[in-house]
Amino acid sequence: MEEHRIPSSLARIIFQSVEEHIGENGLNMFLKRAGLEEYIGKELPDDDTPSLEMSKFKKGIGLIVELFGEKAAKPLLLRWGKLTFEYALKNKPTLFGLAGLVTTFMGEEGKERFILKRVLKESENLYDVPHILTEDTDCFYVEIQDCFYCSNLHSDNCICWAPAGFWITMMTWITGKNHEVKETECMAQGHPSCKFRIAKKGSVLSPTA
Numbered sequence: 005m006e007e008h009r010i011p012s013s014l015a016r017i018i019f020q021s022v023e024e025h026i027g028e029n030g031l032n033m034f035l036k037r038a039g040l041e042e043y044i045g046k047e048l049p050d051d052d053t054p055s056l057e058m059s060k061f062k063k064g065i066g067l068i069v070e071l072f073g074e075k076a077a078k079p080l081l082l083r084w085g086k087l088t089f090e091y092a093l094k095n096k097p098t099l100f101g102l103a104g105l106v107t108t109f110m111g112e113e114g115k116e117r118f119i120l121k122r123v124l125k126e127s128e129n130l131y132d133v134p135h136i137l138t139e140d141t142d143c144f145y146v147e148i149q150d151c152f153y154c155s156n157l158h159s160d161n162c163i164c165w166a167p168a169g170f171w172i173t174m175m176t177w178i179t180g181k182n183h184e185v186k187e188t189e190c191m192a193q194g195h196p197s198c199k200f201r202i203a204k205k206g207s208v209l210s211p212t213a
């Protein structure tokens with residue numbers, strides 16, 4: 005069976021985030037170390053063309069943590085998550101444009117739930133990995149099984165910052181407020197899956213946010 009591939013647009017965002025932090029030469033070094041030499045100097049199409057094999061995608065994420073260390077990798081991967089949401093908002097009108105129309109007369113929590121469900125379904129299709137949503141009175145909970153963000157990594161900490169960055173940005177887009185998004189269990193720590201908590205209620209953004 006042919007290996008699942010992620011869209012070209014997402015690979016572009018990863019490479020862009022790395023280049024922003026360490027420059028073009030640093031990006032080329034990263035690509036060589038990740039076994040992605042074929043992408044050096046190559047302009048990937050900015051669309052959903054299946055491109056990067058999932059195994060290489062996992063290796064690239066792991067290499068970011070290895071090269072930068074967890075402290076420096078965190079802002080890079082949070083930004084990648086933010087850029088991924090901004091790309092989806094701009095280029096997937098059927099996902100977010102329709103959601104905005106449908107949720108016009110919903111309350112804030114109803115909008116959050118509706119859009120989060122649609123986004124997690126889209127993530128399952130893109131990455132071929134289950135994303136499970138549950139909730140209680142105060143929070144939504146997302147479980148990623150066979151998580152690819154921390155594949156083959158070992159840490160005392162939760163290190164799946166890219167999806168957290170995505171959901172932080174998404175929740176701000178929905179409500180205009182800052183919502184806490186926290187990974188509570190990570191496969192890198194030895195847990196069977198990665199779990200996240202997303203606060204339903206947000207706080208007012210500061211003028212500089």
